[in-house]
Amino acid sequence: MTERAFDGLIIDLDGVVYTGALPIEGAAEGISSAREDGLKILFMTNNAAKKPADVVAHLESVGVAATPDEVLTSSQVAAAYVVSELGDDIEQGRVLAVGGPGVSYALNEVGVSPMLPSQIASDGPSQPFVAVVQGYGPELRVTDLHEAGLAVNAGALWVATNTDATLPTPRGMVPGNGALVAAVAHGTGATPVVVGKPQPFAYEMALKRLGLPAERVLAIGDRLDTDIDGAIAANVPAALVLTGSTRPRTRRPGLLKTSPP
Numbered sequence: 001m002t003e004r005a006f007d008g009l010i011i012d013l014d015g016v017v018y019t020g021a022l023p024i025e026g027a028a029e030g031i032s033s034a035r036e037d038g039l040k041i042l043f044m045t046n047n048a049a050k051k052p053a054d055v056v057a058h059l060e061s062v063g064v065a066a067t068p069d070e071v072l073t074s075s076q077v078a079a080a081y082v083v084s085e086l087g088d089d090i091e092q093g094r095v096l097a098v099g100g101p102g103v104s105y106a107l108n109e110v111g112v113s114p115m116l117p118s119q120i121a122s123d124g125p126s127q128p129f130v131a132v133v134q135g136y137g138p139e140l141r142v143t144d145l146h147e148a149g150l151a152v153n154a155g156a157l158w159v160a161t162n163t164d165a166t167l168p169t170p171r172g173m174v175p176g177n178g179a180l181v182a183a184v185a186h187g188t189g190a191t192p193v194v195v196g197k198p199q200p201f202a203y204e205m206a207l208k209r210l211g212l213p214a215e216r217v218l219a220i221g222d223r224l225d226t227d228i229d230g231a232i233a234a235n236v237p238a239a240l241v242l243t244g245s246t247r248p249r250t251r252r253p254g255l256l257k258t259s260p261p
């Protein structure tokens with residue numbers, strides 16, 4: 001038996017395992033063969049919109065078996081960051097969750113009971129927010145961004161799950177969370193703390209989940225500016241696939257200026 005090069009994989013989802021509802025050819029086979037070889041698997045996605053259980057259902061629909069504890073979303077990374085900054089006894093309703101259900105789910109998971117923009121009274125919250133977590137949500141409304149902006153202007157810690165400029169869909173790229181975060185940044189003059197890939201905080205959490213040292217893990221992704229840059233910064237070996245955002249002639253897009261956590 002040959003000694004294997006890695007003991008675990010950090011696998012990105014969109015553009016690596018699937019594109020929307022469509023499976024990427026060979027991904028399911030590759031993942032199941034890695035499992036047979038005894039590798040630990042962690043699916044790490046910058047897409048904050050979904051809960052881990054919904055990500056598992058999505059994976060199953062493209063032929064990949066997984067458990068919720070094998071999924072790490074950028075919402076979970078953001079929730080952990082909020083707790084690391086503000087402590088775990090944050091009063092109920094003092095954190096604003098902007099984005100899909102994955103954002104509020106992740107906060108609840110760490111014991112922070114968030115408020116949604118739709119729950120804010122027309123004359124504003126009774127107490128100022130201590131933090132805003134902003135992630136992607138396909139149902140997000142412009143008024144949700146208003147609430148994010150008001151909270152940021154009032155001094156709340158502003159945490160963006162990620163700043164991916166685009167999101168791959170079967171019909172092509174659409175504006176991603178980075179575009180929506182940029183709207184709030186433009187409208188407030190503030191700069192968010194970004195915690196998802198490529199920030200080291202996300203990779204530290206991933207390695208902790210896997211229980212493996214960086215050099216024994218291979219990160220697989222389709223974006224240079226998130227998956228690959230982040231892995232390199234965290235000393236995790238990385239493999240780029242050309243089934244998603246990156247084409248052989250891709251140039252790096254300009255990045256939103258952000259401060260690291």
Ligand SMILES: [Mg+2]
Nearest residue numbers: 012014015222
């Ligand atoms: Mg991707």
